[in-house]
Structures are given as C-alpha cells and as structure tokens.
Amino acid sequence: MRRSVVRGCAVLVVPEAGECSVEPDRDIWIEDGVITAITSTGQTVAEGIEVVDGAGLLAVPGLTNSHTHSPMVLMRGAAEDLPLDRWFNERIWPMEVNLTPQLVRVGAGLACAEMLLAGVTTFVDHYFHSDQIASAAAETGIRADLAPTFFSSNGPDERDAAYDAAREIRALGLDRVTASLGPHAPYTVSDADLERTAEVARADGFRIHLHAAETMEQTTSSQQRLGVTPIEVLERTGVLDAGALIAHGCGILPADLPILERYADRTAIASCPKVYLKMAIGATTPFRGLREAGIPVGAGTDGAAVHNTLDVWEALRLIALVEKQNEQDATWMTISDVLRVATRGGATAAGLGTETGALEVGRRADIALVDLNQPHVQPVHDPRAALVYSTRASDVVTVLVDGEVVVHERRLTRTDLTEIVGQAREVAPQLVDLSKGGAVQTYDA
Template identity: 35%
Template sequence: MESKNILIKDATIIADEIIKGSLLIENDKIVEISDKIGISDAEEVILADDKILLPGLVNTHTHLSMTLMRGLADDIPLDSWLNNHIWPVEANLTGEHCYAGALLACAEMIKSGTTCFNDMYFFMDQVAKAADEAGIRGMLSHGMIDFGDEEKRKNEFKETIRIIKKCHNTGDGRIKVAFGPHSPYTCSQELLEGVKKESNKYGVRIHIHVSETQKEVSDIQEIHGKRPFEYLNDINFLGEEVTAAHAVWVSDSEIDIIKEKNVKLSHNPSSNMKLSSGISPVAKLLDKEVCVSLGTDGPASNNNMDLFEEMKISALLQKVNTMDPTVLSAANVYKMATINGANSLGLENEIGSIEVGKKADIVLVNMKIPKLTPFRNPISHLVYSASGGDVDTVLCNGTVLMKNKELLTIDEARVIEIAENASEDLLSKC
C-alpha cells in the first residue's frame, strides 16, 4: 500500500511519558515527535488537538474467520462447544468463507483500534488476502490437528509450509506466518516435535493453545503423566518463539518453566469467562516477569474483538479474583495490549510503542466525549472508560486505514454484505 509523509498535529501522545505535541511519519515509520514540526513538512495533516495518540493495539490470539459463527453457540462448555457445534460447522468451511469472515474481522479490529493480530485458523492464504486488502498487520498460522493420524499429520505440515512460502513477509512486510499446532490434546508428540524442528528451519514463530481448561490438564496428565507445560518442556517444545494462548490452569512449577523458557502468553479473559474455563493467574505471572499479552479469542466465544473492552475486563477480573484492588493497574494492562503484545509476536522492535524509528501503527481516540470527561488521566481513561467505538483514526505501516470513523481501505457496507451472505451459506450446509 502507498504511504506518504503524514503529520499528526497537537495530539496528547502516550509515549515514554505523556506529552502534548505532533508526530511526523515518513513512509511507514515515525521520524519525529516534537511540538515544533511545521505543517509544510507533510503531504497530509491530521489535526488531533482533541485526540489521544497511542500505538495500535495488538491482539495476540484470534480466529478471525469465526466472525461467521458469532452467536452460533452461546452458553455452552468448551468441550461441547467445540465437538457438537463448532467443529461440525468448520467441516464445511471453504476459502471463500474464510476470506469473508476475515475481512469482516479486519473491519471490526480497525474500527476498534487493533492494528496487529495473531491468528490461527484455516485457508490462511485467504485470511492473508483479507488482511492485505484491509492494510492491517497480522501473523497467520494454519491450525494443525492430527489426533495421532500420520497421514493427517503430513497434510498439516504440507499446508503450513505452503502458506509460509506463499504468504510470509508479504503485504509490505505486514503479513507473517507461524506454525499453529492447535494444542497438546489435539496434536501428537510427533507433530509437536516436527513443528519445533520446522519452525527453526523456516525461522518462524509458533502459536498454540495450552491449559485452557481443567479437563485439558487432567487429560494430558492421564496420557503423559505430566501437566501440559511440563509435558511440552520435556519434549523440548517450549522456547521464546512460542506464544501460548490461555494458560488458565498453570501450577507454580509450570510458571517457573514458562519464565525460564521465555514463553509468551496470551490472556483471553472474555472467552475464558464465557466458556467458564477459569481465570488465568495473570497477576502472579506478571510478578514473575512473564510476558503476558491480550487476545480476544475467536468471535464465536467472546463475541467481539474489542481490545479496549478486554483491557478493562482483564484488570477487573484480576482484582476481584485476588481481592486486591492494587493488582494489574491500568498502566500494566495497557502494556499488555501494546508493547507486551508486540513482544509476544517478536515485533517489539517494530511496533507496540510510540518511538522514533518504529512503524507508524497509530490510533487516535476522541477524548471530547462525555465518558472521557473530565480529561484527567489518559491511561486510566483508555483502560477503564473508553471502548473501541471511541476510536477515531487508525494508521498501520504509515497508511491511514480509518479517518473520522470512516474505513478507507475497504468498503464497510460491502464487507458486511459479503460476510452476511457467507455466514448464511456456511450454516445452510450443516
């Protein structure tokens, strides 16, 4: 996508400190932050006197195309939700369905301030197509499941490597590919060991679900005699390139393993609450200096992709769970949605904070609205008062994706129509 020099003028900028000033973008990068930048230095000027400027939010665990299943199976435990409702529908998925669902998810994320996501699903080249058209940044992984079937295992590797070769580092570098073994309970040891080997070979990351439910933990213990993270550690699967979603049911010894191996975790509180999976010990994990980021999970188990909502829920859930109002402060949960998210995807040198030299992934939030008044503490307001609907303008990689709440790279009405038709077609096949 074409980038140009853009000046965002007179914003309240959340960087290392909160300042009132302007930010200059050249091509895809932030090149200056100052209160002395002249309008003549830019091809486009965005006036932001009444806006908060922050880095684009990073959603570290998604299943984008499940937007088509939003509201399909609510109020059901995870095991039944997957086996009796979701997997039967997914058996009928096509690339066209996944493209439509992903395009809808991209529209939803942009409109609520997310500029980067970490996705695991199917037909990922179609998801890459949608993300590229929308202009958003994404890390994509084909969901690998073999249940011990050797032929299926071979096909899962074949598909993942196809996606790596076709899509990795495309879209002006915005689109990257990872390996996506679904979980320790759906993947054989041979698949997990193969993923570790092949991810090293291709130099890409790994995205996996771990310890989401008590049943998963007990099943793994029954089969392997160890808890999930202990088992994964014993087969040398864990490492700094692994992003593990959920980590709800983790023991103290597993937390030590996670820290030692520098595994990145994605906390998904809304999904975990909706499916009654449990509460991840995020406060304890952060005390141990584990990198914990935020994810929404799929739109069928959340049921939206609003990371502002996820920030507030994360903070409140930890406070009531520990009966300590001081845990998971607004500042810490804000980091989970920004720089920790970037770190979880190995992108901390490119995105996740407002710094000269980093990519211009930027969100402007309108602060001249009743619920953000009086304007006293920007980070507190963003975490406890704001919602995704307050996002006004979004840039990714130096390109304006939304301005004054209007999507510019994709046609919102068309996206909604395509997704509605795709969902109706998908469900008609069940």
C-alpha cells in the same frame, strides 16, 4: 519517501516499566512508516508532508489482538450458553465442516474491518485457509501474523500442508503479514508432530502459535494421561525452545513457571478473559506468576464465536477487573499495567516487540487516535483511566498502520464497509448450517 505528521494530538507514553503518562500538544513525525520525532506542536510543516489532524485526540500505540480466529466472526452468536465441551462438539467443530476458502476470506475481511475501526493495528491469528486471511489483511492494510492450523488426527499430509501454507504466506513478501506454525494444541497434536513442528520452526525461522493449558481440566487430564502438564509437553517436544505464543494458559501451574522462565526471551502468553468468564472455565491466565517469571502477556479476543466481538478495549478492561477480583487486591493490575499488556505486551506476543507497541522514535507508526470527548468518558480526570475503563471501540477516530491512514474519521480508507458486511450476511448461513453432520475434531481434553 513518504512523509507525514500527526498534528496537535496528546500522546500516550508507555514505558517498559512504571507509570504511563500523557503528553499534551504533540506532533508525531513519520517517514516511510517509521516515527522519526515527537515534538511540541506548532512547527512549520514543509510542502509535501501529509498532515493528519490529531487536534483534541489522544494518540495511543495501535492495539494488538494477541490471539484470535478472525474468520469465526461469521459464527458470532451461533453458539451460546454451552459448556466448553458441548460448545466445541455440538456447534463449532460441526460448523467448521462447512469451511471453504471463500467463507474464510469473507469472514477475515469483516474481522479486519472490525479490528481496524477499533484501533487494533495488529492481530495474531490461528486458523484454516490462512492464505485467505493474508489476502484480507493485505487488502484492508492491517498488520497480521498468521498460523495455519492442523490436527494430528488428519494425518501427516495435513500437517505438512500447514507448514507449506506458512511458507507460502512468507513467500508473498507482504510487508505487514508474517507467518507462524500453528499446531492446534497438545491434546489434539501428538508429541511426534509437536517435535516435528519445533524442528521446522528452528530450521525455517518460524515461531509456533498454539493453545496450551487452556483450562485446569486440560492440565489435570494431561497429568493423568501422560504424567506431565501441557507446559512440560511443550518443553520436552522442543516447542518452547523454538519459541512459542501460548493461547490462554489458564491451566498453568506454579510448577510450570520455572520451566517457562527458562524460555522467557522467546515465549509469550495471550490472555482472552471474556472467554474464561463466558465459558465458566474457572481459572484464568495467572498474570502474577507469569510477571514474576518474566513472561510477556498480551490481550486477545479468541474468536467472535465465543467472544462475540474482536474488541481489545473490552479485553483489556476485563483483564483489569478479573485480576483485581482474583487477587482480591484493588491495587493489583494498575491502569499502567493494563495499558502495557495491550500495547507492549501485545507487540511482543506478535513477535514485534521492538517494532510496535509504543509511540517512540524508531518504531513503526502504528497509531490509533482516540476521542475522549464523548459523554460516557467525560469529565476526564485521568486520560489513562478513561482508556482502560470508559473507552469504547467507537471512540477511535483515525488509525495509521506503517504511517498509512487506514481509518479516517471512523471510515475505512481502502475498502467499502457496506460491501464487507453485505457479503458476510450473505454467506454466514452456509457456515453455521449443521445439516451436513460430522465434525472436524472431537473435544476430549
């Protein structure tokens, strides 16, 4: 039995509804990766119990990056100042012609390091060569759910290979790595392939992670081509019934909400607000309607090729700001609401709604210890506000996943960051080279 205690920290309490709070001077007791008690600090620590120093730090539930493409960190800054169609057709999908397992492995390693150092203990990924992402996650100690991606244009063999890849990830038996099915989107995957994916998901017990209704233009195009919205496509193909994590959902219409509400127990949305602002796509994730329909929403970063970082602190801050601006209501999307999106909401989006997302007895000990003593945070009148509006990724000091310290005093414990960064610098030019020509797909929503 592994036993430890996070000693002398403050603890962020995130209830299912209502105001979050901070309890000072607490000890978090952990056995075999599970929180067994949260007590006032000062109790005697028996011999053999590892002590993690939390003095002067605030313990928060480890954040979840609810939607990302982790290996795309190697494209960071290589596709700027372009509208969405040109971003895909002139940069991203031509770059992905160069993808190899090695490039994915190196990029995923860098991404896992970046996220852990920022207090992200779980990420939900959608990309190619997912076995390599699983390897990087296992090496660094982060928790991950991985969805191998496929397009219908590449034929049924690639589709079936993606299903097999998900099965193979599951068969690895890694405690912190799970798999989902990853059709790209309704505009790149046929109804027949979506139906087949739903069948496999139900038969094999997978969830489905895909992009849908990413923009209002995609929704309009779907209505013109098919007579239905992307959300209606997901319902009629059985994707919603099987259980789905939908990335973005900025094109979700009011008429789609009753459909989603029927599947609220197994549907979630991942919102990546920086992407919508940077790409000037207009509408953003409709939080108010989704909340009224009972649909959980988590915070994500998408890939660093557009988001530039995998910083969920930045994402949650932008959710708060964008929502207040969109609704023209400064009282909407409160501090507690935003913290819940990044913690409980993210955990639910990752399929971990009862296991992570809150520091409570019986949940996994995924914990980030945050330093609120830096000049950009002080003075702290409300630590909850500091977390949402002032905290930086670099304020994270120590991180535990399953009770294991994977970041100690801002340093990774399992891997060498210098080596990870050096490998990324070495191989990144291979990925962003456009000299081969061609593209893995064409964007035409």
